Amino acid sequence: MLSVDFTKGGSEVLDRVLDAYGFTMKVQLADHLGIAASSLAMRYKRDIFPADIVVRCMLETGVTLEWITSGKGRKFESAETSALNITRQKLVNGQLHDLGSVLFDAEIFLDTNNLPSAPICLLEGKTQYIIDKRVNEINDGLWLVDIEGKIGIRTLTRIPVKKVNVSGVGVSFDCDLDDITVLGRVVLTME
Structure with missing residues (x-):
């Protein structure tokens, strides 16, 4: 069973969100999400699990919950993604x-x-x-x-x-x- 600590690990999750979208810079993610770069920087600093961003990323990219939250398991549901x-x-x-x-x-x-x-x-x-x-x-x-x-x-x-x-x-x-x-x-x- 998947266990998520909602009080820490947010910066690692945000790094995986960057990877899922294929962005190389945090400002690209901020622009995509429609938030200020400073707001995204604060989310990194607070290190709290970004549930809203995770859900949006899963819907838009198709990444799995296990991978986006923990970095483990398959990135996409099937081994071969289209x-x-x-x-x-x-x-x-x-x-x-x-x-x-x-x-x-x-x-x-x-x-x-x-x-x-x-x-x-x-x-x-x-x-x-x-x-x-x-x-x-x-x-x-x-x-x-x-x-x-x-x-x-x-x-x-x-x-x-x-x-x-x-x-x-x-x-x-x-x-x-x-x-x-x-x-x-x-x-x-x-x-």
Whole structure:
């Protein structure tokens, strides 16, 4: 039977909550929970079991009660979880800004046997893109590219002799593949 001491151990539990969400900084957790960073710091200092945060974390990430409270047992109910913890970024004025991470069920991909190997979730306006940053070959399709220091989603069409047509926002143009930096391939679009 699981035993929880509600008077201490809160900081260790909060560290596991950070891990469950995939956050690397406490301020990311505070932002996600909608509380001030100083409030989260006080919870760490008081070291009291954060039951409200534990329940929310379990609901949002699917971690088990035993793992989140004690650090023992399986992190997720089944040995193989279909949850993907993906870094989330926002594209603003041609620059990427970190937004922490987001969990997706792998079932959102049509072929769960061929999942992106280095995925990120990119928010641009009201559209979210799942982008695979591991690029083997550039083919026709939607890509995340850096053009002279400005990052954006563009449609690339290969043309002969290592050239590409770039279209999407503004005027389309042809250039050498070496004139742009391809950062990743769009594998899923959600609006």
